[in-house]
Amino acid sequence: MGSFFRSHGFKRFMILVGIAIALYLMRSMINLILLTFIITYLMNRLSMKLTSTIRKYVRLNEKLIIVTLYLLFVAGIVGVVYKYLPLLSQQITQLFNLISAFNLNPNDNEITRYLAPTFEKIELGKYLEQGVNIIFENITNIGKVIMQVLIAVILSLFILLDKKRIIEFTMKFKDSKLAPLYNELQYFSKIFTRSFGKVIEAQFIIAAVNCILSVIALSILGFPHLIALGMMIFVLGLIPVAGVIVSMIPLCIIAYSIGGFMYIVYVLVIVAVLHAVEAYFLNPKLMSAKTDLPIFYTFMIILFSEHFLGVWGLIIGIPLFMFLLDVLGVTSTEDMKAKSIE
Template identity: 80%
Template sequence: MSNFFRSNGFKRFLILAGIAIALYMMRSMINLILLTFIITYLMNQLTTKTTKVVRKYVRMGEKAVTVTLYLLLVAGIVAIIYKYLPIVTQQITQLFDLIASFSLNPNDNEIARYLAPTFEKIELGKYLEQGVDLTLKNITNIGKIILHVFIALILSLFILLEKKRIIEFTAKFKDSKMSHLYDELHYFSKIFIRSFGKVIEAQFIIAAVNCGLSVIALYFMGFPHLIALGIMLFILGLVPVAGVIMSLIPLTIIAYSIGGPMYIVYILIIVMVLHAMEAYFLNPKLMSAKTNLPIFYTFIVILFSEHFLGVWGLIIGIPLFMFLLDILGVTSSEDDRQKVMEIQEDK
């Protein structure tokens, strides 16, 4: 028992539990913490890659590239809010109305008549009304959301501008009385960035690519409310596997309302093609170093993470699970197996 309590594994478990408790106590700030980390990580990756490209043509420091990218990002956000926020609000409301009219007026179409008993049992109209109320409530609180985003942008900008100084100052704790704690936190931070950060980055890239291609396809099919649909597809695209299924519900309803059963077939084909491209091209390209989860595990993780973390759980549930697997040393990718075999051969 004495050896167990002194072991590195037990110490790391205590530190990890302490971090979890600290985050729980700061749960009122969790939106700001997660936004700051995600923006900082993504902007750091973008800055590093952009700097390498720019330096081939112009001598430009990394800090100058960072400031330029942040100015462009802020200008884009302000322009979108000023020009498209009223349009997005209107389109989201119209989108809810379209789905509600489909379910609440079953006599207007054959599919709705067939599904009417199911709609009555689950009281879909009631949930849609709640959804509209929730959407309008979120829109009224849009100022708070925008404030969190801009605070996260400012914090992440300062972090990236003083990245070297932050690293140098933090390294001083290595020789302090907190050296043991520093070593463990440094260990966790490296794994966290390697697993959680990489998966989040891949999810954002995949969601952006799928959203862009989907909107282009929907545009040629004559779909209305493309801005609202694009936002919906991007957000749902951040949810692995389940996001595709959830996006099919409004897409198939709108497809039937504008083109009949044949448009539903077109939507299913488009989703299948995009999902195949994600599974066979984007995932191997962007997430080759990650453990490949079975769909069963993916759904279980999403269900539990949504229950405990809410909406954020849908987005960060899988990256958090990958972080825990990385700590436990659970790997299943061929690259990791090859590395283990090479280490064993060297020994």
């Protein structure tokens, strides 16, 4: 029994538990920690790709590229806040009013005659009114959110500009009395950036592509409030599987309001095409190193992570689970195929 408590695996497990406890004690700062990590990881990946591409033609300092990217990023945030935030809040209100005013006329046809009592029982307007109230409560805290984003951007910029010195200084702990702890933390950090970071990157890219293609298709169909719809599609696109299902509800309601059941068919076709692009092109390209999760696992992870982590859980639940699978040494589908070939 004593050998078990002295084993390397047990020590590694206790260090992981210690990290979890430390993060729990810092839960009031979790927004800042997650934002800083996500921005740093994504901007580092983008700057490295841009640097390698530009240096094929012009010799530029990587720090100059990093600073330029951050200036463009901050300019984008400021532009959105001052120019599009009022328009966005107005469109969200109009969008909810449009959905809450949605009504199926029982005299239209047999289908609407069947669906009308169901929608009356759901009391859609009541739930949407509550949703509007929640949104406006969050808008009142928009200053706090923007401040957290700006602090995360500044911290991220300092990390990337000074990453070589940070790595060199951190390496000093390797030969110190904290060497055992350093080795384990280095092990976890490598796995974390490889699994968690890669999945987060893929989720953001997939959500952005789906948002752009969806807005283009919806604009062709003549949908109103495209900025609000685009924001909704992007945010829900960060939630694997469930985000697509949730986004279909308001889209189908708006489609019926402006064009009847034929427009609902159009929306379903658009969603099916985008889902096919994601499943057969984006996912294999961006998440080739991931373990393929059954839909049941995906929904269960989202449910539990939302319960324990709140809204953040919807976004980081899957990447966090992938990190735990990597730590536990769960073999991915591709690794299993490779081994079977060998």
